[in-house]
Amino acid sequence: MIRFEHVTFTYPEAEVPTLVDVDFEVPEGELCLVVGTTGSGKSTLLRAVNGLVPRFSGGTLLGRVTVDGRSTDTTPPRELADVVGFVGQDPAAGFVTDVVEDELAHVMENLGVAPDAMRRRVEDVLDLLGLHELRNRPLGTLSGGQQQRVAIGSVLTAGPRVLVLDEPTSALDPAAAEEVLAALTRLVHDLGITVLLAEHRLERVVQYADRVVLVGGRGERLVVGAPEDVLAGSPVAPPVVELGRLAGWTPLPLSVRDARRRAGELRERLAPVVPSDGPHRASGPGATGEREVSGAGGRPGTVVARAEGLHASYGVVSALRGVDLELRAGEVVALMGRNGAGKSTLLSHLVGLRAPGRGRVTVGGREPHDLPARQVVRAAGLVPQDAGLLLYHDTVAAECTAGDRDADLAAGTTRAVLDRLLPGLDGRAHPRDLSEGQRLALALAVVLAAEPPLVLLDEPTRGLDYPSKHRLVRILSELAAEGRAVVLATHDVEVVADVADRAIVLAEGEVVADGPAREVVVHSPVFAPQVAKVLAPEPWLTVSEVAAALGGLPGDAVVS
Amino acid sequence: MTSPGAVDHRARPARLLHPAAWWLWAGGLVVVALRTTNPWLLGLVLAVAAFVVASRRSDAPWAQSFTSYLKLGVLVVVIRTLFPIFFGNRIPGTTLFTLPSVELPSWAAGVSIGGPVTLELLVGALYQGLRLAVVIACVGAANSLCSPYRTLRALPDALYEAGVAVTVALTFAPQLAITARRVREARRLRGRPTSGPSAWRGSMLPVLEGALERAVALAASMDSRGYGRHGRAPTATRRAAAALTLGGLVLVALGAYGVLDPGVPFVLRTPALVAGAVALAAALALGSRRSDRTRYRADPWLAPEWLVSACGVAAVVGVVTSGRLGDVLDPSVYPLELPGVPVAACVGALVAVLPAWLAPEPPSFGTVTAAVADADLEVAA
Numbered sequence: 001m002i003r004f005e006h007v008t009f010t011y012p013e014a015e016v017p018t019l020v021d022v023d024f025e026v027p028e029g030e031l032c033l034v035v036g037t038t039g040s041g042k043s044t045l046l047r048a049v050n051g052l053v054p055r056f057s058g059g060t061l062l063g064r065v066t067v068d069g070r071s072t073d074t075t076p077p078r079e080l081a082d083v084v085g086f087v088g089q090d091p092a093a094g095f096v097t098d099v100v101e102d103e104l105a106h107v108m109e110n111l112g113v114a115p116d117a118m119r120r121r122v123e124d125v126l127d128l129l130g131l132h133e134l135r136n137r138p139l140g141t142l143s144g145g146q147q148q149r150v151a152i153g154s155v156l157t158a159g160p161r162v163l164v165l166d167e168p169t170s171a172l173d174p175a176a177a178e179e180v181l182a183a184l185t186r187l188v189h190d191l192g193i194t195v196l197l198a199e200h201r202l203e204r205v206v207q208y209a210d211r212v213v214l215v216g217g218r219g220e221r222l223v224v225g226a227p228e229d230v231l232a233g234s235p236v237a238p239p240v241v242e243l244g245r246l247a248g249w250t251p252l253p254l255s256v257r258d259a260r261r262r263a264g265e266l267r268e269r270l271a272p273v274v275p276s277d278g279p280h281r282a283s284g285p286g287a288t289g290e291r292e293v294s295g296a297g298g299r300p301g302t303v304v305a306r307a308e309g310l311h312a313s314y315g316v317v318s319a320l321r322g323v324d325l326e327l328r329a330g331e332v333v334a335l336m337g338r339n340g341a342g343k344s345t346l347l348s349h350l351v352g353l354r355a356p357g358r359g360r361v362t363v364g365g366r367e368p369h370d371l372p373a374r375q376v377v378r379a380a381g382l383v384p385q386d387a388g389l390l391l392y393h394d395t396v397a398a399e400c401t402a403g404d405r406d407a408d409l410a411a412g413t414t415r416a417v418l419d420r421l422l423p424g425l426d427g428r429a430h431p432r433d434l435s436e437g438q439r440l441a442l443a444l445a446v447v448l449a450a451e452p453p454l455v456l457l458d459e460p461t462r463g464l465d466y467p468s469k470h471r472l473v474r475i476l477s478e479l480a481a482e483g484r485a486v487v488l489a490t491h492d493v494e495v496v497a498d499v500a501d502r503a504i505v506l507a508e509g510e511v512v513a514d515g516p517a518r519e520v521v522v523h524s525p526v527f528a529p530q531v532a533k534v535l536a537p538e539p540w541l542t543v544s545e546v547a548a549a550l551g552g553l554p555g556d557a558v559v560s
Numbered sequence: 561m562t563s564p565g566a567v568d569h570r571a572r573p574a575r576l577l578h579p580a581a582w583w584l585w586a587g588g589l590v591v592v593a594l595r596t597t598n599p600w601l602l603g604l605v606l607a608v609a610a611f612v613v614a615s616r617r618s619d620a621p622w623a624q625s626f627t628s629y630l631k632l633g634v635l636v637v638v639i640r641t642l643f644p645i646f647f648g649n650r651i652p653g654t655t656l657f658t659l660p661s662v663e664l665p666s667w668a669a670g671v672s673i674g675g676p677v678t679l680e681l682l683v684g685a686l687y688q689g690l691r692l693a694v695v696i697a698c699v700g701a702a703n704s705l706c707s708p709y710r711t712l713r714a715l716p717d718a719l720y721e722a723g724v725a726v727t728v729a730l731t732f733a734p735q736l737a738i739t740a741r742r743v744r745e746a747r748r749l750r751g752r753p754t755s756g757p758s759a760w761r762g763s764m765l766p767v768l769e770g771a772l773e774r775a776v777a778l779a780a781s782m783d784s785r786g787y788g789r790h791g792r793a794p795t796a797t798r799r800a801a802a803a804l805t806l807g808g809l810v811l812v813a814l815g816a817y818g819v820l821d822p823g824v825p826f827v828l829r830t831p832a833l834v835a836g837a838v839a840l841a842a843a844l845a846l847g848s849r850r851s852d853r854t855r856y857r858a859d860p861w862l863a864p865e866w867l868v869s870a871c872g873v874a875a876v877v878g879v880v881t882s883g884r885l886g887d888v889l890d891p892s893v894y895p896l897e898l899p900g901v902p903v904a905a906c907v908g909a910l911v912a913v914l915p916a917w918l919a920p921e922p923p924s925f926g927t928v929t930a931a932v933a934d935a936d937l938e939v940a941a
Contacts, residue, residue, distance in 0.1 A: 047780075056780050081786030093774050094781025096724065098622065098709045099925070105856030110786035118856050136925055138620050155785060353745050377751035389746040392766055406751045446750065 001162055001194040002026040002049055007063035009044060009053065018044050022063070024213065024224045026196060028161070031188045031208055033227070034198040035236050036215035037465040039435035042166075042198040043089070045215060049164050049196060050077045050084040068161055082111055084162045085155025089170075091147045092139070100142070100150055101126075101135045107158040118157075125153045129183045144339040145176025149183060156187070163187065165197040169204055170462055173338040173491045174526050177204050184208070200465055203238035203494060203530050206231070207255035228252045236466045239494055239530040242543045246550070259534040266546075270538055273549045275518070300330030304454050304485040305350055305380065309359035312345050312509075319345040321509040322359065327485040329453065332476055334500035334517060335489040336527055342509040343489035344385070347456045350487070351382040363454055377407055380454040381447035383440065385462065388431065390443040396434075397427035399442060407450040418445035421475055437468030444475070455479055457488040461495050473498045496521060497529035497541035517541075574923040576618070579706035579714050581865040585612075585915055586702035588872025592879045592909060593694040596889040597687040598899050601879075602694045604906055608913045609694075609701040616915065618922035622707045629700025633693030640689030645677050651894055653680035684893040710859070720853060721788060722802075728778060732771070739770040797846060804843035811836030868915045878908015 003025045010017040018041040026032045034042045047053040051072030054061045065072045068083045077086070088094055097103045104125055108118045126132040129149045134142065142150060148168055155163065168184070169177035185208050187193045199205045206212070212230040214223040223230050228251040231241050240259045244252040247266050253259035305327040312320040319342045327333060327350075335343045348354050349361050352368025361367060363379045371379065384390065393399045396418075403414035418425060422441040431439060440460060448455065457476075461469055469492075476499050479486050490496060496503060496517060503520040505513040505527070513520045522532045522539045531540055540546055589605050596602065610626070617623040646659065650672060661674035708730045712723035743766045744754050753759050782788075815833025818824040882889055882905035891899030 050784055052780050052784065056776065056783070077780075077783045078786045078789045081784060081789070084784070086781075086784040088777060088781055090777060093777040096728065096778075096782060096785075096787075098620075098707050102709065102713075102856065107785040109854055109856055110789055112854050115854055115856065115858070118854065122856070136923060138622075138925055140621060141925075158786070348745070351749065353748060373748045373753065374751045376748070382749050384742075384746060384749065386742075389742055389766070390750060392762060403750070450751065 001028040001030075001068060002196060003064075003066045004048075005064040005066070007048065007061065007065060009041075009048065009061045010059055011044075012058040014059070019048075019215075020221070022222055024222060026194055026211070028194050029188065029192040030210040031184070031195045031197070032211045032213060033202075033205055033209035034196065034213045034215060035202060035230075035234065037236060037435075037467060038200075038437055038463060040215045042215050045213075046164050046166050046196060046198055047086075048072070049162070050080045050086050051075065052077055052086065078110075081107055081155075081160075082158050083160055084164060085152075085158060085160040086164045087148075087151045087155060087166065087168065089166045091151030094151060095139045095147075095154075098138055098140075100131060100137050100139065103139060103150055103154045104131075104157050107155060111158055121157050121159070125157050128156070128186065129153045130179075143176065145172050145179050148172065148176070148180050152180070152183065160193070162194045162196065165195070167199055167463070168197060170200055171339075171459075174204075174493065175338060177201070177491075181205060181208060200236075200463065201238075201492070202231075202236060202466075203240065206238055206241070207258075209254075227254055239543050240534060243531055243534060243546065246543060246547055256530055256533045259530075263534050267535055267538060270535065270540065270546065270549060275540055275545050275549065300328070300483055302329045303327070304329050305361070305363040307346070307349070307359065307361050310346070310349060310356050310361060311358035312342075312349065312354065313357055318357075319509050320349075320357075323506075323509070323511055325504065325511065325514065327454065327487060329483045329485050330480050331501045332480045332486045332488070332499050334496040334503045335487055335506065336491070336493075336496065336503060337506035337512075339491075341506040343506055344458055345509075346506070347382055347458050347487065347489055350454065350456055351380045352376050353382075374407070377447075377450040377452065379452055380456065381450065381452040382456040383443050383447055383458065383460060385458045387436075387440045387443035387460075390446055391431040391439070394430055395427060396425055396429050396431060396442060399431060399446065400427075403446040403449050409449055414445055414449040417448050418442060421445055421448075422471070435468075436463040437465070437471065440464070440468075440472070441475075448479075453484050455484050455486045457486070457490075459490055460488055461490060461492040469495055469498075493521065493527050493529045494542075496527070497532070498544075503527075574921045576706065576710065576859065576922055577616075577868060577919045578859040578861050578865045579711040581861075581868040581919075582702050582705045583711065584869040585872035585912065586698045586705075588875040589698040589701075589909070589912055590695050591876045592905065593691055593698060595879050595883065596902070596905065597691050598889055598891050598902055598905075599687060599690060600899060600901050601889070601905050601909065602687075602690050604909045605875075605912075606694050606697055608909055609698050611913055612916045612919075613701045613704055615917075616919045616922060617704050618925055620707065620925040623704045623922075626697075626700050626704040629697055629703070632700075633696045636692045636696065637686070637689035640692060641682065641685045644681055644685045647673055650675050651678055651681045651684060653678040653894055653896060656682070680894045680896050683896060687891070687893070713855070714859065724782075724787065728782075732775075735774060736767065736771055739774075740767050743767050743770070801843050801846040804839045804846065808836045808839030808843055811839060864919055867918045871912045871914050871918070874911040875908040878911070879905040881905070881908070 004022045007019055007022040008017050009019040022045065034045060036042050044053055044057075047057070048061065048065050049067060049072075051065070053059070055076060067080060070080065070083065072080070095103055096106050101122060104122050105118055108121065113121070126135055129152060131146075131149060131153060134146060134150070139147070139150065152163070152165070152168070165184075168180055172180065181204060184195060184197075188195055197205070206227055209227050212225065212227045214230050214234055216222070231237050232245070232252055237245075240256060241252050241254065243259060247262075249259075249262050253262060303326050307323050307325050310320050310323040311318065323342075323346060335346065337343055345354070349356060350363060350368065352363075352371060355369040361369075366379070368376050368380060391399055393402055397415075400414040400418060401411070403409070404411050418441065421444060422438060425434075425438060425442070431442060434442065444457075460472060464472065473495060476486050476488070480501070488495075488500075500517040502515065503513070503517040504511055505520060518539055518541060521527045521529065522536070522541065528536075529541055531542055531546065535546070586609070589609055593602060593605050613626050617626070655676045655678050658676045659674040661672065664672065709727045712727050715723040740763065743763045744759075746766075747759060747762065748754050752762065811832045813836075814828050815830065815836055818829035818832060879889070879902075882902040885904060887902035887904060888900040889902055889905065891897065
């Protein structure tokens, strides 16, 4: 159905090609998953399917891409609209109309579908994606998962044979992601649509894939094959696969169900061991060494920030309803909850971007929204969801110099922090050309340079591959070890399992759970990480914990 | 007849009125406002527009924009009133206070700065400002009664693509405001000043970059969804149809203005109107020959549409009749007198309130109920 024939693609002014001699085929009716580290060219590969690359990106494409026998060389994307449906990373950015129903019909109006057929197809798609209750909702009022489903529906009404999706679940909470994936599998199984999708959160999608394409980046050859085979040697793998590697299961399990059916013996072996109750941090090499370098943090346990009866609202919609919490030095707090539960609102209060509607917020004893910007950065730092927003300058070096100047620091401070977080970043690089992980590190360096005792991160793992996530986990553990309070708002339960000491779950603007991360997360069907689901009822959270426990078990103590 | 806003289960099914009908109705009110400075009539037109909006707007986000148009109107009145206090021609009469005046050289005769401020001057400025504000409110009324996207969808086929481009442009401004807010917040997070010229300079680039990225993403999405496909019609036909439509619209607009304003040369009056109509008809005929684009659930044009448009026309007929009868459409400011009531025009404007009952109830977009449910929980909590 989709055929790449010796495709080599180079972006304009790039020295090395992004895709080198890509040659593979996706047969009809398959769900094909594209994986790879950030910046490896996953999006480029996807956008080449309907010719957005090179028509919208510039650059030179050698070789041939054909979809359903039509070559993108001679057919522009608009003429392929009836064959390929393309949904980009940010669905809301692609909306043309203002109401769900009109958005679904837009592509058919362009294709000239007869009005009665149009009406019928819109109804079909509304049912297929479970959107019928939203049919005349304005697009701006939809939640993230709903927007994603509408975006899928808006290309599906054209009756395409191929659906291409770029990270369809990375911005979604676990439940909304399930919604979208359930809709996708229905399309593949019931309608025989060929789906090509890229995703970083492999733990969510790999079990549905028929085939995996591993994009190596830097001009390496693609690896194409069955999920079990490709993931066995892949640098990116979900926890359940890593657990399988650790336990030596073959073929590797792809879903919690597969793994659980094999895990009986492992559970018995682990039964006599209890995971350590204290902070279960990944112990990086610098975890203890940095303690004397920085004196920014307070003594562990002192209260850094406090919210009392915090209320906030947007117009008539209230976002926070009486939130009480204390954040202490030396702890990593995960803030969880579905999209729109009030996580970002709470963070923006803690850093003084918004003034409380009712109640009080104090950071270091003072109310952050009353402080001038220069003093706030010394009390609390926030890395927003789009880390690039913090970066204005055209080189990394200029960004670092500006960081020093903004916070009245000695020259070179920001650069020193950056080198600690991510050594060897080229000072001449443009921030927009960095990978997501590098950009996050740069933004974090800018925020950390002022040494705030409270560090807040909004959805930091969005768009990060597993290696970048591991680095982030190490950095956050170090920050906590220095005595800072770290709060991350996230949907990523695996990262929470890796790094958080304490988890707070928000729902409808209220705190519904607040306690040690292990207790909050382990028995929740939504927030439990894969390892916990596989090894339940034993309270294990991460592969590294299990590895440490297995390594620590004396050989003769192993029950078999 | 039911009272506006009340739910009557025997009533016609809820639907949105054809946007063209609302625009014809609002256009009629605009014409009335443009032809008068009589505060009674202007006030009546404003009340009529506000009443119809209040009873027939939906719960969608775009329908909540009427108040912002009213605020804009108030701003216009204030500026229009303050401006002549400082600049412009002096009107003799009851002097309220005198501002120090600046002697200007002879070549600037007719322009004055400062001087005596009279009651007559203020009242005249107020009338003018009120007229502008009412025109703005009428346009705002049409905009809150039908979404911009629906309005442009009602355009003829030949203008479809231009229409979509305009709607997309309409969403650009609010998006820009959102990006600007996020950039301002990000500046604060870096400890930089969020106001003052340096903040402006520093924010411009990220805001424009964000807007550009969004535009490219949208263009990619639209292209992937078949926007701008070559239909089966030859390029020459499509171009001819587009040119005829645009030319026709311009001629009709000129003609309509000419008919209303006696100061315009004859050629730009009825002849222009007729020529424009012919060009539009030709464009539609050409456009219908290419059946490569279709409409999803095109808005029907039924009895309520006819009635609502007729109400707009009635308002125009009323004001024109008042003009013929010599009613006080432009009340005298010097000497200052209490303006009379232009009866025919007021009757016409009162007819224009009927759409509050004549138009069908709008369907619910499900937004207010969600917000109200939230508010209820808030109270309960």
